[in-house]
Amino acid sequence: xxxxxxxxxxxxxxxxxxxxxxxxxxxxxxxxxxxxxxxxxxxxxxxxxxxxxxxxxxxxxxxxxxxxxxxxxxxxxxxxxxxxxxxxxxxxxxxxxxxxxxxxxxxxxxxxxxxxxxxxxxxxxxxxxxxxxxxxxxxxxxxxxxxxxxxxxxxxxxxxxxxxxxxxxxxxxxxxxxxxxxxxxxxxxxxxxxxxxxxxxxxxxxxxxxxxxxx
Amino acid sequence: xxxxxxxxxxxxxxxxxxxxxxxxxxxxxxxxxxxxxxxxxxxxxxxxxxxxxxxxxxxxxxxxxxxxxxxxxxxxxxxxxxxxxxxxxxxxxxxxxxxxxxxxxxxxxxxxxxxxxxxxxxxxxxxxxxxxxxxxxxxxxxxxxxxxxxxxxxxxxxxxxxxxxxxxxxxxxxxxxxxxxxxxxxxxxxxxxxxxxxxxxxxxxxxxxxxxxxxxxxxxxxxxxxxxxxxxxxxxxxxxxxxxxxxxxxxxxxxxxxxxxxxxxxxxxxxxxxxxxxxxxxxxxxxxxxxxxxxxxxxxxxxxxxxxxxxxxxxxxxxxxxxxxxxxxxxxxxxxxxxxxxxxxxxxxxxxxxxxxxxxxxxxxxxxxxxxxxxxxxxxxxx
Numbered sequence: 001x002x003x004x005x006x007x008x009x010x011x012x013x014x015x016x017x018x019x020x021x022x023x024x025x026x027x028x029x030x031x032x033x034x035x036x037x038x039x040x041x042x043x044x045x046x047x048x049x050x051x052x053x054x055x056x057x058x059x060x061x062x063x064x065x066x067x068x069x070x071x072x073x074x075x076x077x078x079x080x081x082x083x084x085x086x087x088x089x090x091x092x093x094x095x096x097x098x099x100x101x102x103x104x105x106x107x108x109x110x111x112x113x114x115x116x117x118x119x120x121x122x123x124x125x126x127x128x129x130x131x132x133x134x135x136x137x138x139x140x141x142x143x144x145x146x147x148x149x150x151x152x153x154x155x156x157x158x159x160x161x162x163x164x165x166x167x168x169x170x171x172x173x174x175x176x177x178x179x180x181x182x183x184x185x186x187x188x189x190x191x192x193x194x195x196x197x198x199x200x201x202x203x204x205x206x207x208x209x210x211x212x213x214x215x
Numbered sequence: 216x217x218x219x220x221x222x223x224x225x226x227x228x229x230x231x232x233x234x235x236x237x238x239x240x241x242x243x244x245x246x247x248x249x250x251x252x253x254x255x256x257x258x259x260x261x262x263x264x265x266x267x268x269x270x271x272x273x274x275x276x277x278x279x280x281x282x283x284x285x286x287x288x289x290x291x292x293x294x295x296x297x298x299x300x301x302x303x304x305x306x307x308x309x310x311x312x313x314x315x316x317x318x319x320x321x322x323x324x325x326x327x328x329x330x331x332x333x334x335x336x337x338x339x340x341x342x343x344x345x346x347x348x349x350x351x352x353x354x355x356x357x358x359x360x361x362x363x364x365x366x367x368x369x370x371x372x373x374x375x376x377x378x379x380x381x382x383x384x385x386x387x388x389x390x391x392x393x394x395x396x397x398x399x400x401x402x403x404x405x406x407x408x409x410x411x412x413x414x415x416x417x418x419x420x421x422x423x424x425x426x427x428x429x430x431x432x433x434x435x436x437x438x439x440x441x442x443x444x445x446x447x448x449x450x451x452x453x454x455x456x457x458x459x460x461x462x463x464x465x466x467x468x469x470x471x472x473x474x475x476x477x478x479x480x481x482x483x484x485x486x487x488x489x490x491x492x493x494x495x496x497x498x499x500x501x502x503x504x505x506x507x508x509x510x511x512x513x514x515x516x517x518x519x520x521x522x523x524x525x526x527x528x529x530x531x532x533x534x535x536x537x538x539x540x541x542x543x544x545x546x547x548x549x550x551x552x553x554x555x556x557x558x559x560x561x562x563x564x565x566x567x568x569x570x571x572x573x574x575x576x577x578x579x580x581x582x583x584x585x586x587x588x589x590x591x592x593x594x595x596x597x598x
Contacts, residue, residue, distance in 0.1 A: 113306030116271055117320050117369075118296035131310045210310035212353030 006181040014166060018189050021162030025152055025193065028084055029145040032091030036144075037137060039092075040099025041125070050100045057092040065090070065151050069158045083152065083160035090151055091144035098140025102133030135209050142201040149194045153186070163189040218283065219244035220409045221268065221377065226277035228263055237263045239433035240277070247376075250403065250410040252424035254417060256457070260434030261413045265379050268411060269298045281377065296323055299378040299408070303386045305366025307354040313339070313365050314350040320373040338368040341405075343398060360391040367399070371406070380412045384419070396422060417458065421446070421465050429454050443469050443575055463572060468536035470575045472529060477552060477561025483512060499548045507557045511547055526551040529560050535571055538563045 007014075036057070043049035065086065072082035106129050114124045130137075156164030163186040170183030221244065228238040237260045245251045253261040266272040268279060270291040279287050286294055307316050317335045326334070336346035342364040354362055363383060370378055384392045400423065403410070414420055420427045421442045428439040431453050438450040446466040449455040458465075482501040499513045502521070510523040524545050527533050529552045538550035542565060549562040 107309075109302055109304070109306045110308060112271065113300070113302060114308070116269060116295055116298075116300035116302075116306075118292045118294075118323050119319075120292050123323075128308055128310075132308075210353075212310045212312065212355060 001177040001181075003181055006178055006185075010166075010178070010182070010185075014163075014185055014189060017161070017163045017165055017186075018193065021149075021152055021164075021190065021193050022196070024080070024084060024087065024155075024161045025145060025148045025197070028087035028148055028152075029091055029141060031084075031088045032095055032144055033141050035088070036092045036095030036140075037099050040096050040103065040137075041130075044100045044103040050104070054093070054097050054100065057096045060089045061093045065154045066157060069155060069160070073158050078159045080161055082158050083155035083162075086155070087148045087152055091148055094140040094143040094147065095137070096140075098143075099133070099137050102136030102140075103129055105136065106132045131210060132213065135205070135213055138201070138205055138209065142197075145197050145201070146194060149190060149197065153190055163187075163193070220247040220282055221245040221411070222278075222280040223264070223268070224278040224280065226264065226267055226279065227275050228260075228267060228272060229275045236275070236433055238267070238274075239435060241434050241436065243428065243436065243439070245409055245411060247409050248407045249425040250412055250423055252420040252427045253411065253413045253430055254415065254420040254424075254427055255430030257415055259430050259432055261430045262381055264430075264434045265381060265411055265413050268377075269295050269300060269379060271295075296320055296373065297375050297377070299370030299373075299375045301363075301366045301370045301378065301380045301383045303382050304359060305354075305362040305364075305369075305383075307362055307365055307369070309354050311353075312350070313344075313352050313354070313357075316354070316365055317369045317372050319369060324373055334372060335368075338372050339365075341371065341402065342368045344368070359387045360395060363387060363395055367402075371408075376409055378408045378410045380410065382414055383412075385414075385416075392419075399423070418465065421469065429457055442466075447572070447575075447577075466572055466575070467539060467568070468534050470535045470571060471531055472527075472533050472535060472538055472552060472563060472571075474529065474560065476563055476567050476571050478549075478564055478567065480549065480562045482508075482559060501551060501559060501562065503559065508551045508553060508559045511551075513548070522547060524551055526553040526557075526559075528552070529554055535563075535568055539565075539568060 039053055039057075043053045068086045068089070069082055072085055076082045076085060110132070111124065111129065114128045119127065152160070152162050153164035153167060155162060156168035159165075166182045166186030166189070168186075170179045170181070170186065173179045173182070223241055223243040226238055226241040226243075227236055229236040241264060243251075243264075253265060255261050263272055267274045268281075270279075270286075274287065277287070278285055307313075308319070311319075314332075314335045317338050318331045321331050321334060335350060339346040339349055344361065344364055349357075349361070349365075354365070357365065363386075366383065384395050387395065396419065412420075412423060414423075424442055426440060427442050427445055429437045429445065431437050437453045437457075438445055443466050445454065446458065446462050446469075449458055449462070455462075480499060480501050482503050484503045484506070486505070499511055501508050502510050502512050508524070508526050510521060513520050513522065522545060524541065524547055527537055527541060527550060533552070538552075541547060541550045549564045551562055552560045554560045
C-alpha cells in the first residue's frame, strides 16, 4: 500500500483527529489559564501562599500522564472528560509560576507611582501590574500549550480525542501495512499542531504586548 | 501670617517589629506657595515623613491637616488624586506612551477625552518637551532627564495644589540635574505650588528651598529656616556637622549683588579697537572701550598687562558666587558689574564679600532670587 492509498482511506479520520487535538489542547490551555492566572493573582503578594501554589501545581506535573489518565478513568470515564481534565491540571504549573513571577517582578517604584496617583488596588492590578507582567504570563501559557500538545497524545490510552489515536492504532497493529503510516501520520500531525500553536502565540504576543515593554 | 497650608502635628510612624520609631512626633508646617526642603542623611526618615502626607505610609499616630481639613483618615486614593508625586526617574508606566502616562490622573478623575488631549500637550510644553515629538514615545525611548520631565508633567496634569518630590533629580548626571533644577524653579514661579521636596543633597536644598528642614534620626527636625540663616547660624552641632566645612561658601550663591556693595576703581576710556594704546593710571584700572567695560589694565613690576573680562550684569540673578567666580577665573582684582545699558556700575572687591554675607544673614527679608528666562534659555531639551 502506498501512502496516498492509505490517505484515501484514512485521511478524513486524520483530519478529524487533527481538529480534535487542536481543540482539546486549546480548551485545556484556556481553562488552565483562567484557573492558573486567577490563582497567581490571588497569591503573588504572599510569599508562603505563592510557594504553596507553585509546589502544588508542580506536584501535579510529576504524576505520569499515563497514570493520571487511568486514575481519572474511574471518575470520569473514557474519551474527552479525563483527557481534558488531566491536560488542564498539567497546564497549571507553568501558568501559575509565570503569573506569580511576572507579577512579583513588576518594579516597585512603578507600583508606588500608580498608588501615589490615586489608583485603587484593583485598578493598579488591572491597568499597571498585569499589563507589565503580561509578557511573562503569556510565555507561561505558551509553554503550557506546547507541553499539552504531546501529552494529549497519550490520552489515546483512554480513547481520548486527537492524533494519539492514530499513533496508538499504529502501535497496536505492528506488522500490518498501515501501522507505520498511522504512527507517522499521528506524529506528523502533532508536530503541525505544535507549529500552528507557536505561530498563533507569536501573533498573540505581537498584538497584546505593549511595544513599550519589548526589548 | 496666613495659616499654613500643610500641617503635620505630632506625626509618628513606627514600623512593626522595630522598636525605634522611624518618625517621632514630628511637627511641621508648610505655607502655601513655598518650597520646603527636607534634607538629612540617608535613613533619617525624611522620605517616610513625606510619604505620610499622601498616605503612601500610614501614620501610627498624629494628624495631617491640609488646607484646614484633617485628612488623616480620609480616603487615601481620593486624597492622592489631589497631590502630585514625583520620584526618581519619574516612575513612569513602561507599557504606556508618554501621553497616556501624563493623562493617568486625568483619566482617574474622569475627564472627557476631548479635554485630556490638549491638557497633555499643555503639560508637555510646560516641562519643555515638544508634544508632537514626545507624546507618542514610550518611556524606554527617553533619556533619564526626559523621563523626569514627563514625571513632573504627569504630577502637574490635574493642577494639584500640593506636590511631593522624592529625590527627583537624583538619578541624572550633574549637568542635567542643574538644568532640571533651574527649569523647575522657573516653573514654580509660574505655577506657585506648595511643594515638599526630599533630598540628601545640601546644595540642592540650598538652591531650591524657600525654607529647609534639616532632619536627623527619627525625622527629628534639627533646624527649620531659610537657607541663608541656617548656613550663617547653625542651631546645633548636628546641623553644623551636616553643613560641613565651608558651609558659608554655599550662602554666596544666594545673595544678590546690590549697588551698595560696589566700590569705584579708576577707569580709562579708549576708542574702539585701541585697547593697546591705553595709558596706565594706577596699579589696576578698568578699561572702557566705547563706554563699555572690557577688562583690566594692571601694572606689575613695570609691565603692563591687559586682562579681558566679561562683565556681570547687575540684577536679581547675579550673586556673590558669580562675582567670586569671575575674580578667580580671570585672576582679576575685583569683579566688574554693569547696568542694564552695559555701562560700568561699579566693582565688587574681594573684601566686600564677607561683609555682604554677614549682612544678608542677619536681615529678615532674605528671599530667593528668581531665575529669569535668559538664564534658562540655553537649556538643551535633549537632556
